[in-house]
Amino acid sequence: MKISISYPPIENKKGIPLLSQNRQFQWFSEPTYIYPCVPAYAATLLKQAGYDVVWDDGIAEEKSYSQWLRDFEKISPDLVMIETKTPVVKKHWKIIGDIKQVSPDTKVVLVGDHVTALPMESMENSKVDFILEGGDYDFLLLNLVEYLNGKTENLEHGIWYRKNGEMKNTGKFQTNHDLNSLPFIDRDLTRWELYAYKNGNFKRTPGTYTMVGRDCWHRKNGGCTFCSWTTLFPTWRVKKPELLVDEIGFLIERYGVKTVFD
Structure with missing residues (x-):
């Protein structure tokens, strides 16, 4: 299974959007890129579990959106995880629609503070397949991928999904994971x-x-x-x-x- 951790470019005259590991969203007039630790842990855990992982930060790579989308179509991952925040969530809904156009079989996962607070909003207004609530989405993404691959029978709390046309969730997310178990x-x-x-x-x-x-x-x-x-x-x-x-x-x-x- 190929999994992409992606930050699609968001083109705006205000500058560079700072999404990753930032307590408040900001536009920066000069390029500023903060290393996204939780997504990086997610990528590391997935690779350690034997999955094909693609690191795809189109913002930090300074790609145009059109170039990023062309590259994404070539990658064509089975699943992509995208972090979103309130000022750009509607842009991400549109991006999810574009992803479904160029790579229809790709499952899309949204994470971040906005979808933690308002998960139903994105489920209702976009074609997102899964939402992972809370800040331990590195652990949750591994659990979801293992579940989709038949390696575990149970989904952890904090996961929204679609089943038979209905939106369902596994209950309130928990932050009880052992941080000492994380690899470098x-x-x-x-x-x-x-x-x-x-x-x-x-x-x-x-x-x-x-x-x-x-x-x-x-x-x-x-x-x-x-x-x-x-x-x-x-x-x-x-x-x-x-x-x-x-x-x-x-x-x-x-x-x-x-x-x-x-």
């Missing part, structure tokens, strides 16, 4: 270098991101009202600190990374 992200598969230089957060380049925790320590009093992570990550969890230290050492030795953001 496959940086080669996920083309880390696309995100290593065009980023104003990096004092020295090349730089990259890690993600040792999900949600943040301000959760104690309910979380910040402006932050989308209160929707995606309702519980504060972290990996063991030694795993982060090991990963930073690996990034320095293997890739010559000079700045690490977490």
